[in-house]
Amino acid sequence: MPQLSPRLCEAINEQIKNEISSAYLYLAMSTECSARSLNGAAHWLRRQWDEELAHATKLIDYMDERGVKSEFQSIPAPEFKFEGLLALFEQALAHEQKVTLSINGLMEKAIQEQDHAAQIFLQWFVTEQIEEENSTEEVVEMLRLAGDDGSALLIIDQRLGARTAEANAEEAEA
Numbered sequence: 001m002p003q004l005s006p007r008l009c010e011a012i013n014e015q016i017k018n019e020i021s022s023a024y025l026y027l028a029m030s031t032e033c034s035a036r037s038l039n040g041a042a043h044w045l046r047r048q049w050d051e052e053l054a055h056a057t058k059l060i061d062y063m064d065e066r067g068v069k070s071e072f073q074s075i076p077a078p079e080f081k082f083e084g085l086l087a088l089f090e091q092a093l094a095h096e097q098k099v100t101l102s103i104n105g106l107m108e109k110a111i112q113e114q115d116h117a118a119q120i121f122l123q124w125f126v127t128e129q130i131e132e133e134n135s136t137e138e139v140v141e142m143l144r145l146a147g148d149d150g151s152a153l154l155i156i157d158q159r160l161g162a163r164t165a166e167a168n169a170e171e172a173e174a
């Protein structure tokens with residue numbers, strides 16, 4: 001198999017940075033929720049941290065498979081201020097939408113470089129982003145419905161706490 005083009009390498013390195021930055025943001029959000037006794041949300045966000053790290057390693061492993069060593073970039077501290085659970089999940093959704101754009105850009109480069117193997121590999125990320133956006137959007141919608149209703153918010157927090165690592169197990173198989 002031919003080596004990855006330098007342009008594609010650069011774009012994948014950038015995406016590795018994006019995934020680690022996402023993980024870092026979710027870790028910051030999780031820690032913030034934990035400090036506020038929003039333990040369910042903290043748990044949900046910690047699962048998200050796991051997922052983002054898995055995305056980064058998936059990219060690193062793929063480059064390795066293609067005979068290229070990943071180049072790591074600096075990761076700035078996550079910029080995040082707590083303004084309530086709804087605002088937090090809205091920020092998470094906006095973040096995922098940004099990530100979707102960067103994944104699509106990466107796929108576009110693989111198409112331009114006529115790297116069919118990379119396109120097949122990247123398809124997993126395209127599909128994953130649909131799930132990422134949907135699951136975050138679902139939480140945003142629940143929180144919008146709950147509004148200022150404290151008992152509804154407690155129920156949502158409990159529900160977020162029930163998130164399992166099942167999705168990660170599926171990812172590991174993929």
Ligand SMILES: [Fe+2]
Pocket residue numbers: 019022051052055099
């Ligand atoms: Fe990701």
Ligand SMILES: [Fe+2]
Pocket residue numbers: 022052096099132
């Ligand atoms: Fe994500």
